[in-house]
Amino acid sequence: MSTSSSVPLLLTPQQVHSLQGNKLSLLDASWFMPNSPRQPQQEFLAKRIKGAQFLDLDVVASHHEMGLKHMMPQERVFADACANFGIEHDSHVVIYDTHGIFSAPRALFMFRTFGHYNSSVLDGGLPAWLAEGLPVESGPTARVTPTEYPTPTLRIDALRSYDQIVANSSIEPTANANADLVLDARSRGRYLGIDPEPRPGLSSGHIPRSLSLPFNMFLQEKEGVDGMKYTTFLPPADVHNALKEAIGAERADLVLKGVLPVTTTCGSGMTAGVLWLGLKILGVERLSIYDEASFFRSLSCI
Template structure:
């Protein structure tokens, strides 16, 4: 199995050679540039998925924007629809095996398909989609770093006609990695441990803006308290990203180089704990508002080679909605 941490060290020739041997067990590069995706897209075994998601209070509509403009051949992955129901009515929770398999079949994805995920922010919701695929064992999956804006800015073709319907595929998920998902009960139990004194505790990283973490700023969801899970650390997801502007002035994001991602992690939890995390001596849980941008932290840590990373699926929204939750400010 080949594992490549970043697209910067990616060799397209090497990947093609390995992927043609056994694509179902191949770990594809985590990140790909638009030009690399464009070259890969000439193969019939590649599926491009627009996984754009907007905050509930946003006036933008991801499906409508996809219908009007997309990478040629792309399909739309609705993360709110490909999800399991939640007792608190939360959206885009990790789907069960049957829901995930049915979505893949409708999208024309087989177990051997190289899935490339992108969004119209650059990097925002596509890492969450990658987390889903990889948790279901579909390691032949990647994120288009810079998403649709970078694709357009690189002068690559776009499609503005009606989306095509893919040929239905057969899909049987591989083993689901249940250790990748943290439950409310696990978070509460872990929050009772001080990471500074208890090496058995998990480090919880909160991807929300720092103002919401400290309780200074309100949550975008009406009636939800701000603050944070006791003993968690603030690491706003944007600190793993760098901003760019397209030729027409549109702003988009890409991942920072690994060394700069490491610096951001060190600033949040300290150099000593960072080294333990990278060496696998401390495990990490990524959280955010609703489990979306926690995926950015998860992917950033993957780019550092960190293996012991989970995601608190319901994140702060689920935690704060429960009346018995302890909230720190």
């Protein structure tokens, strides 16, 4: 399997198109907020990149006692999903979504945290693919021959549990403190608690000592062929500037030097993946996502 440094995190539509036929596995990981009327699987059947399969992040997930969705799956759940997609341990998995950049980074985080480093995100997703005039298809997907995907090893250091975040919230993150800098990917209004949460029953506000870095600060908006807006990542230099604007130049420098570890979070762990990917693009290695998977919570207490 390829190492994390040898496979690009982001690929353009033309780069992905050039890979077709070379053990490429395309996954549509589109996901929408609970209050959205859009149906990702119906949209997938109506239009998708030719040869793609649908990855439901709410299905390939751990079963949480609180009903939380898209938490990190157990090793065998992930492996079985890959096997059913026909993915082999050396397949190049390219993930996209219909927003452009939204849920695909979370799926990439899952693959790479399970050691499948031969994986990338299609920058701009399906809208960028359509803008390039590349082939699409519709209707039911073709039957896939399952593979024998080996049980992977989860990188525990890439995740933070509830108990770890609670303990971390009592410590001011500095160069000399044993604490993560927690970055909140939600909108500024949700971070401040002045805008309502999209999920009923959730309290407003933010984790103590966390900082606000709305995920769209790392993105730029473009217009698709149908007039609909979609997003792509900003150039790395602009991502760096957005990081400095949100957390200050001194903290940003400590993060980039690996002195200050970072945990990204959001409402459910989805857009935290956008921050994770943006920071990975900048070369940040001491990086995790707050993920309240029930099996991980038990492991963190051992």
